[in-house]
Amino acid sequence: xxxxxxxxxxxxxxxxxxxxxxxxxxxxxxxxxxxxxxxxxxxxxxxxxxxxxxxxxxxxxxxxxxxxxxxxxxxxxxxxxxxxxxxxxxxxxxxxxxxxxxxxxxxxxxxxxxxxxxxxxxxxxxxxxxxxxxxxxxxxxxxxxxxxxxxxxxxxxxxxxxxxxxxxxxxxxxxxxxxxxxxxxxxxxx
Amino acid sequence: xxxxxxxxxxxxxxxxxxxxxxxxxxxxxxxxxxxxxxxxxxxxxxxxxxxxxxxxxxxxxxxxxxxxxxxxxxxxxxxxxxxxxxxxxxxxxxxxxxxxxxxxxxxxxxxxxxxxxxxxxxxxxxxxxxxxxxxxxxxxxxxxxxxxxxxxxxxxxxxxxxxxxxxxxxxxxxxxxxxxxxxxxxxxxxxxxxxxxxxxxxxxxxxxxxxxxxxxxxxxxxxxxxxxxxxxxxxxxxxxxxxxxxxxxxxxxxxxxxxxxxxxxxxxxxxxxxxxxxxxxxxxxxxxxxxxxxxxxxxxxxxxxxxxxxxxxxxxxxxxxxxxxx
Numbered sequence: 001x002x003x004x005x006x007x008x009x010x011x012x013x014x015x016x017x018x019x020x021x022x023x024x025x026x027x028x029x030x031x032x033x034x035x036x037x038x039x040x041x042x043x044x045x046x047x048x049x050x051x052x053x054x055x056x057x058x059x060x061x062x063x064x065x066x067x068x069x070x071x072x073x074x075x076x077x078x079x080x081x082x083x084x085x086x087x088x089x090x091x092x093x094x095x096x097x098x099x100x101x102x103x104x105x106x107x108x109x110x111x112x113x114x115x116x117x118x119x120x121x122x123x124x125x126x127x128x129x130x131x132x133x134x135x136x137x138x139x140x141x142x143x144x145x146x147x148x149x150x151x152x153x154x155x156x157x158x159x160x161x162x163x164x165x166x167x168x169x170x171x172x173x174x175x176x177x178x179x180x181x182x183x184x185x186x187x188x189x190x
Numbered sequence: 191x192x193x194x195x196x197x198x199x200x201x202x203x204x205x206x207x208x209x210x211x212x213x214x215x216x217x218x219x220x221x222x223x224x225x226x227x228x229x230x231x232x233x234x235x236x237x238x239x240x241x242x243x244x245x246x247x248x249x250x251x252x253x254x255x256x257x258x259x260x261x262x263x264x265x266x267x268x269x270x271x272x273x274x275x276x277x278x279x280x281x282x283x284x285x286x287x288x289x290x291x292x293x294x295x296x297x298x299x300x301x302x303x304x305x306x307x308x309x310x311x312x313x314x315x316x317x318x319x320x321x322x323x324x325x326x327x328x329x330x331x332x333x334x335x336x337x338x339x340x341x342x343x344x345x346x347x348x349x350x351x352x353x354x355x356x357x358x359x360x361x362x363x364x365x366x367x368x369x370x371x372x373x374x375x376x377x378x379x380x381x382x383x384x385x386x387x388x389x390x391x392x393x394x395x396x397x398x399x400x401x402x403x404x405x406x407x408x409x410x411x412x413x414x415x416x417x418x419x420x421x422x423x424x425x426x427x428x429x430x431x432x433x434x435x436x437x438x439x440x441x442x443x444x445x446x447x448x449x450x451x452x453x454x455x456x457x458x459x460x461x462x463x464x465x466x467x468x469x470x471x472x473x474x475x476x477x478x479x480x481x482x483x484x485x486x487x488x489x490x491x492x493x494x495x496x497x498x499x500x501x502x503x504x505x506x507x508x509x510x511x512x513x514x515x516x
Contacts, residue, residue: 029291034241037291
């Protein structure tokens, strides 16, 4: 991989730090008027998901990380691995539990997910911002309550539990924002 | 980029910018400080180790020999030659150039408001900066804290008397993610604490702040004197607003021999650091030998000041065309 010097740092740049692939979230030049320059970088360790800060001297360089994002369709799981398929080439990729960690409760067959590959292996699976999922379990609906006061918990087909308005019933399909894990609206179809 | 023809500041911001600058000119006219205009090109350059000048070449129409010129990083040296020639109080709003500096708060080309006041002490100049900030830019009154005081406040450390190890330990404890092999001198570690720990904390302070009486080793072009506790200090101040460095003021060094020593020390430092040595400004030294009047002076980054006055976050958002669109 190519090397990147601090003047090429910007949000989204993937680089290697202490053996792990990382992604820059924020990069700030810190330079007092006549003082030495540093780059203060906030980054996400793509392996652990942790966000940290690091200071680089402004003449340093880092090794780029072979990290790419591709869109893959979720197929199935055998309990150990979760299998994703390229809809064009039909190539399969197996993601382990670490890679799907936060995404597990939004995984639905045939939906398309962003899979981050590091040296060809899935490192991270990110759900689309919105998914439509059916309610499989909730208390019976209350007619007439459309104001959405308070709400109640509902279990969705993927196992996720979200708060929904009182009038929702088993079988209703909901649009969910996966970033906040919150109910958005009733969806017309899956 | 197809949108690069457009200004980086919106037109409403440019109108406000023009109003602030017009009001600043009135402020100085009221105080009989006259506006001057000095060359951007110079045959010499400031030697400060971490300042990088843009260079260009003069090529006579008929000749083949080129002559190296430097774009000024501030109008300081030329303005001091005017002071030595008897100009009295002067100010300038100039575009200045610093190679390599680009970021949220840095642009390689930016505008400096710089002024010099014969007879004023550093304290009186701080009063004047305070007046400018309140009357023209609508800021709160500026509070004052000594360099020693602010380090004592945040770190319980007297940085004038403690050893290097205490400073390095403090920096390594307070700043996460420093490279293990980071090797700086004492002033480098102090600057790191200032920029990585103190400045972010000052961001929450609603009032502008003067920090004054710097370590003598950071004197730059300021006089060195003793503070009330007997420590050698550089008679200079820095102005911070919301944790952003805005201005740097000196009680000006008058001794040309002392300044020559500082320039030469800078050049030695540069060559140790594999940076080019730079031609010392002999015209400035000659002017100082002729006689620079007792004076205080300050250089203020006016883009940053306008940016903060209108609650913007990026320096580029108050420039007509930022460096990428230049």
